[in-house]
Every structure is written in C-alpha cells, then in structure tokens.
Amino acid sequence: MIKRNYRTIIYALASLVLVFGVFSFGTYIGYSRRPEIEKVLSLANKETQVETSADFDAFWKVWNTLNDKSLYTKKISDQERVWGAAQGLASSLGDPYTVFFPPEENILFKEEIQGSFGGIGAEVAIKSDILTIVTPLKNTPAQKAGVRAGDKILKINSVDTNGMTVEKAISLIRGPENSVVTLTILRTGERQTREFKITRATIDVPVIDTEVRNDGIFIIKFYSFSENSAQLFRDAIKQFIDSGYHKMVIDMRGNPGGYLDSAVNIGSWFIDEGKTIVTEDFGISRDMEIYRSYGPRLFTDKLQLVVLVDKGSASASEILAGALREHGVATIIGEQTFGKGSVQELIPITPTTSLKVTVAKWLIPNGLSISDAGLTPDIKVPMTNADFDAKRDPQMDKAIEVLQAKP
Numbered sequence: 001m002i003k004r005n006y007r008t009i010i011y012a013l014a015s016l017v018l019v020f021g022v023f024s025f026g027t028y029i030g031y032s033r034r035p036e037i038e039k040v041l042s043l044a045n046k047e048t049q050v051e052t053s054a055d056f057d058a059f060w061k062v063w064n065t066l067n068d069k070s071l072y073t074k075k076i077s078d079q080e081r082v083w084g085a086a087q088g089l090a091s092s093l094g095d096p097y098t099v100f101f102p103p104e105e106n107i108l109f110k111e112e113i114q115g116s117f118g119g120i121g122a123e124v125a126i127k128s129d130i131l132t133i134v135t136p137l138k139n140t141p142a143q144k145a146g147v148r149a150g151d152k153i154l155k156i157n158s159v160d161t162n163g164m165t166v167e168k169a170i171s172l173i174r175g176p177e178n179s180v181v182t183l184t185i186l187r188t189g190e191r192q193t194r195e196f197k198i199t200r201a202t203i204d205v206p207v208i209d210t211e212v213r214n215d216g217i218f219i220i221k222f223y224s225f226s227e228n229s230a231q232l233f234r235d236a237i238k239q240f241i242d243s244g245y246h247k248m249v250i251d252m253r254g255n256p257g258g259y260l261d262s263a264v265n266i267g268s269w270f271i272d273e274g275k276t277i278v279t280e281d282f283g284i285s286r287d288m289e290i291y292r293s294y295g296p297r298l299f300t301d302k303l304q305l306v307v308l309v310d311k312g313s314a315s316a317s318e319i320l321a322g323a324l325r326e327h328g329v330a331t332i333i334g335e336q337t338f339g340k341g342s343v344q345e346l347i348p349i350t351p352t353t354s355l356k357v358t359v360a361k362w363l364i365p366n367g368l369s370i371s372d373a374g375l376t377p378d379i380k381v382p383m384t385n386a387d388f389d390a391k392r393d394p395q396m397d398k399a400i401e402v403l404q405a406k407p
Contacts, residue, residue, distance in 0.1 A: 095358050096126035097344050103352040105167045119174045121203040123256040131161040131169050134338055135254035135312030138206045138223050145198045149312030155184035175200050208232045212243055217403055221251045225258030225316040230265040247403045251308045257315020267323045268294040277323040279363040280343055304406050305330040306399040314338035318375050322364030332377045334395045341370025
C-alpha cells in the first residue's frame with residue numbers, strides 16, 4: 001500500500017515537472033517570438049492618432065537587430081536613428097523636394113532661405129536623380145569659376161553625390177569664408193569630368209539690373225524673386241515708361257525663382273485684372289487655389305515683349321514666363337526651363353527639426369504642370385559650350401532680332 005502511494009506521488013511529481021517544462025518551453029517560445037515592439041523596453045511618445053494597416057514589426061526588428069549585431073551601434077544615438085528613419089520616410093515618396101531636416105540640417109536650411117549666406121552662390125537641385133546646378137548666381141564664386149546651369153555634380157570634395165539629398169550637398173558645399181570646396185562636374189555634351197576648386201564667400205542674392213539700349217529696346221535682367229523683387233521690378237518698369245520705349249526684354253535666364261507673391265504681383269502689371277496667372281493643384285487634399293491678376297494692366301497692346309529663359313530658369317520664373325505667354329503678352333526665347341513647379345510647406349516637427357513637404361504643384365493658365373517638363377520656348381536657341389567660351393550670347397541676339405523686326 002505504501003509502495004503504491006509512493007509510485008502515485010512519483011507519477012504526480014513527474015507529471016508536474018513535465019507540465020511545468022512544457023509550460024516553460026511554451027513561454028520561452030512565445031517570449032522569443034513576441035512582437036519586436038515589445039522587446040523595446042522604453043519608448044517615448046509611442047501613441048499615435050493615425051490609423052494604418054501597415055505592419056511595423058519589420059521596422060522594430062531592424063532596430064533591435066542593429067542594437068544586437070551592428071559594429072557601429074554605439075557610434076550613433078537612438079535619437080539620431082529616429083532622425084534617420086524620418087529622413088527615410090520622407091524620401092520614400094520619391095519626391096526630391098520632400099525632406100526631413102534633423103537639427104543641424106534644419107539650421108542650414110533656415111540660413112539658406114534668409115537670402116544672405118556663405119557658400120559658392122549656386123542654386124542646386126535633384127534632376128533625373130542627379131545633383132544638378134540649377135544656376136550659378138550673378139557675380140558669385142561659382143559663376144566666376146565657370147560653373148554653368150545644367151552641370152551635374154558627381155562629387156563634392158571627393159564625396160560621391162549618388163543618392164545624396166540637396167540639403168546634404170549644401171552642407172558639404174558650404175564652409176568658412178575664403179576656404180575652398182572642390183566640385184567634380186559632368187557637363188552636358190561632354191564625356192570627361194571637370195574639377196572646379198571654388199573659394200567660398202558670403203553670398204548676397206542679386207535681384208535686378210536694367211539696360212537702356214540706343215536702338216529702342218529696354219532690357220530687365222531679373223535674377224531672383226526675393227521678398228523685395230516686386231518693388232525693384234516696379235522701379236524698373238517706371239524707368240521703362242520714362243524711356244518712352246515700347247520694346248522690352250525680360251531676361252530670366254538663370255533665375256531660380258523664389259516668392260510666388262512676387263511672380264503674381266509682377267504678372268499683374270502685364271495681364272488683365274481677373275485673368276489667371278497660376279493655379280495651385282493640391283490633389284485630393286483640398287480644392288485648387290487660383291491666383292489671378294490684381295491689375296490694373298499697365299501696358300496696352302503696343303508693348304512688344306520677349307522673355308528669355310534657359311535650363312536655369314525655375315519655379316516662379318517659369319510661372320511668370322508661362323503666364324505672359326499664355327495671355328498673349330510675350331514671346332519666349334531660349335532653352336527648355338528647369339521644371340521646378342511644386343509648392344513646399346515647411347512644417348516644424350520638434351523644436352529643432354522640420355519637414356519640407358510638397359503640398360501642391362503649379363499649373364500655368366493652360367493647365368500645364370511646370371514640374372512635368374518645364375516650359376518649351378516659342379523660339380528655341382541653344383547656348384553651346386563654344387558660345388560660353390567665346391562670350392557670345394545667341395539667345396539675347398535672337399531676342400533683339402525679333403524685336404527689331406517689329407514696327
């Protein structure tokens with residue numbers, strides 16, 4: 001009887017051990033296979049009001065694997081990894097103008113849009129996935145060194161630019177005044193790269209120059225749409241009216257754009273009140289917004305106007321040129337424009353970071369999206385490398401020829 005009870009106890013204990021073992025094994029398997037987010041012991045601001053069906057387990061698995069395996073995991077803080085993830089999220093849209101700015105790049109970007117900055121004086125952008133010179137600004141180190149609109153930047157100080165954001169490129173190009181930056185450039189139509197060593201300087205963005213020719217043609221060289229460009233353009237218009245001329249060239253070659261309001265204000269002096277100058281297309285997020293001429297139109301049909309553009313003409317300069325042509329005010333001469341016709345909004349994300357996001361695209365009055373291909377001139381006149389080297393200007397020559405042929 002005692003032996004039987006002993007066996008019963010042994011069997012019971014063995015069963016308990018087996019059950020506990022199975023439970024423990026199951027617990028271990030369940031614990032090891034728990035969602036990756038649960039392996040993160042502490043996470044600030046985890047809650048979100050956004051509903052999504054996306055599976056974030058892969059993100060957290062990458063996060064945890066980097067913590068466990070990466071040779072470099074101690075060289076970067078968790079917060080810096082979050083900034084990197086935010087940059088990746090912004091770039092996933094495939095839009096080169098939608099960019100997340102971590103603290104350091106956020107400071108650089110805010111300095112850039114203030115209008116006076118240190119660097120080489122060249123507007124850069126991503127075109128066909130390649131870092132490209134939109135235009136070198138007038139009388140800047142970049143222009144004096146021989147950099148041209150359309151030049152492709154392959155390296156900055158030996159750093160490959162493949163996959164580089166515009167903001168990262170700007171941070172590399174900038175530096176202390178009188179220091180040197182080296183750009184490796186591939187020019188359209190050439191197979192060999194060129195190397196430019198450029199001495200940095202403080203850059204003040206120019207706006208307008210005027211020229212009163214003896215043959216009755218008035219030229220406005222318009223370099224940028226800054227905060228005060230509308231007033232400066234008004235002064236130039238007054239000079240034109242006082243001259244008694246009726247033939248004008250607005251030279252917007254190399255004008256990278258700027259303030260939309262400036263383009264609308266300037267267009268209003270040439271286009272009948274109430275006529276469309278540009279439309280902002282926000283997609284499905286909100287209704288289109290139409291910007292119309294404020295009027296009153298200052299010039300009658302007697303005005304003969306040519307607008308010069310090239311591959312360095314972008315953004316607001318494309319808007320103004322497109323509106324003047326579509327309303328029958330101007331003839332466009334030159335080269336295909338850059339094609340930067342989208343609207344970005346700068347949104348603070350944290351006290352030290354921000355997100356520049358594309359919220360709309362610009363349509364000229366005929367409904368054409370500037371971003372799709374830019375503007376095609378009415379009269380195409382290329383500017384070749386030989387023209388640059390010989391200091392010839394066949395585009396301006398053509399504009400003068402067209403105006404001189406008119407009574």
